[in-house]
Amino acid sequence: MRDDVATTEIPLVEIIDRLLDRGVVLAGRAVISVAGVDLIELRLNVVLASVDALARSDRRIAEPR
Amino acid sequence: MTLLVRAIVRASDLDRVATDDDIVAIRAADLAALASRIDGPVSATESALRGHDSLTRSIHERVASLPARFGQLFESEDDVVAAIEARAATLREGIATVDGRVEVAITLRWRELSRPSASVDGSPGHAYMAQRAADLALARRAEAIAARLVDEMAYERAHARLKTCPRPGVAAIVAILVDRDDVSDVRERVRSFGACSSEVTASVDGVFAPYSFAS
Numbered sequence: 001m002r003d004d005v006a007t008t009e010i011p012l013v014e015i016i017d018r019l020l021d022r023g024v025v026l027a028g029r030a031v032i033s034v035a036g037v038d039l040i041e042l043r044l045n046v047v048l049a050s051v052d053a054l055a056r057s058d059r060r061i062a063e064p065r
Numbered sequence: 066m067t068l069l070v071r072a073i074v075r076a077s078d079l080d081r082v083a084t085d086d087d088i089v090a091i092r093a094a095d096l097a098a099l100a101s102r103i104d105g106p107v108s109a110t111e112s113a114l115r116g117h118d119s120l121t122r123s124i125h126e127r128v129a130s131l132p133a134r135f136g137q138l139f140e141s142e143d144d145v146v147a148a149i150e151a152r153a154a155t156l157r158e159g160i161a162t163v164d165g166r167v168e169v170a171i172t173l174r175w176r177e178l179s180r181p182s183a184s185v186d187g188s189p190g191h192a193y194m195a196q197r198a199a200d201l202a203l204a205r206r207a208e209a210i211a212a213r214l215v216d217e218m219a220y221e222r223a224h225a226r227l228k229t230c231p232r233p234g235v236a237a238i239v240a241i242l243v244d245r246d247d248v249s250d251v252r253e254r255v256r257s258f259g260a261c262s263s264e265v266t267a268s269v270d271g272v273f274a275p276y277s278f279a280s
Contacts, residue, residue: 010270014170015114017231017238022276023121023134024073024159026098026148 068100068145069107070133072121072274073156078128088120091142093149096156098133099124100145107136118273125274129164131156132274163278166224166242169271171255173210173236176264204229207236210265214239214258218251226277236265240277248272 068089074082076097084090084099091098101120107113114135121132139145149156207229215225224242231238243251252269259267 010118012111012114013232014270015111015118016109018170018273018276019114019117019135020109021134022280024131024156024279025134026070026073026137026139026145026152 066102066104068098068139068142069103070137070139070145071099071101071117072124072130072132073098073149073160074124074128074130075160081127082124089142091145091149093146094153096149096153096160098145098149099130100139103138107138109135121274121276122272125163125167129160130274131159131163131279132276133279134276159279163242163275166244166275167248167272168240168242168275168277169248169251169269170273171214171239171241172268172270173207173214173239173259173265174234174268175236176262176266200230206264210262211237211239214255214267215241217258218254224278242275242278 068091071088074097076092076095079090079092079097082088082090082099087101088099089102091100117135121130124130125132139148208227211227211229215227218225218241220241220243226240227237228239229237241251255267255269259265
């Protein structure tokens with residue numbers, strides 16, 4: 001549910017951001033494909049991240065406190 | 066056949082979660098994973114993502130759960146058990162934190178400004194650095210507005226996750242972990258915050274399973 005003035009379906013961009021960038025991560029194997037093309041396959045420690053998450057991670061590494 | 070993990074729950078709550086041919090429960094001591102049996106790789110199609118979102122939300126409506134990041138596959142139930150046992154303490158703590166709570170996402174959109182334009186005469190490098198500085202200033206402004214929102218919501222900062230300037234026109238997205246009974250109140254407060262702000266509008270998405278608090 002979305003509250004602003006109107007109520008609409010949750011935007012896909014919000015779903016993607018939430019499901020691919022957040023949520024509990026166990027060790028496993030991830031094969032993510034889009035339009036039938038395998039984009040990424042990782043074994044053991046899974047790291048799935050949106051471009052934005054990777055950029056934030058890079059910034060944290062580059063700018064240690 | 067592989068197992069696509071959907072969520073982690075307390076084993077003692079399993080009798081309150083419907084399992085069937087599509088969803089299996091895999092116990093690991095006092096915890097359990099809910100997973101789907103699937104063939105081959107998983108595709109991040111819109112229907113698959115919305116299906117995962119719907120399923121994790123449905124699970125969390127029934128019991129305290131940690132929704133799984135989409136796309137984690139395991140070859141066997143033994144592999145799932147080993148993975149849960151390796152993180153058992155953290156998972157228990159996470160489930161306790163989200164118990165009785167749900168996540169809502171508040172989107173703050175700039176009323177006018179989408180991206181600052183730094184008008185600079187000079188080299189491309191100078192223009193790039195000026196633009197970066199302008200972007201950084203905008204992000205700080207967005208962070209200050211979002212912090213004010215969290216303060217006005219009277220929720221603990223530990224129960225808020227902030228992402229500033231995720232895309233053009235959006236100042237910030239704030240995920241907040243709220244008590245189930247407080248959702249309507251939160252929506253009203255957000256509406257009031259947006260109405261009073263000259264800088265941003267505010268809207269609420271959700272409720273979601275607590276993805277932002279399950280990492």
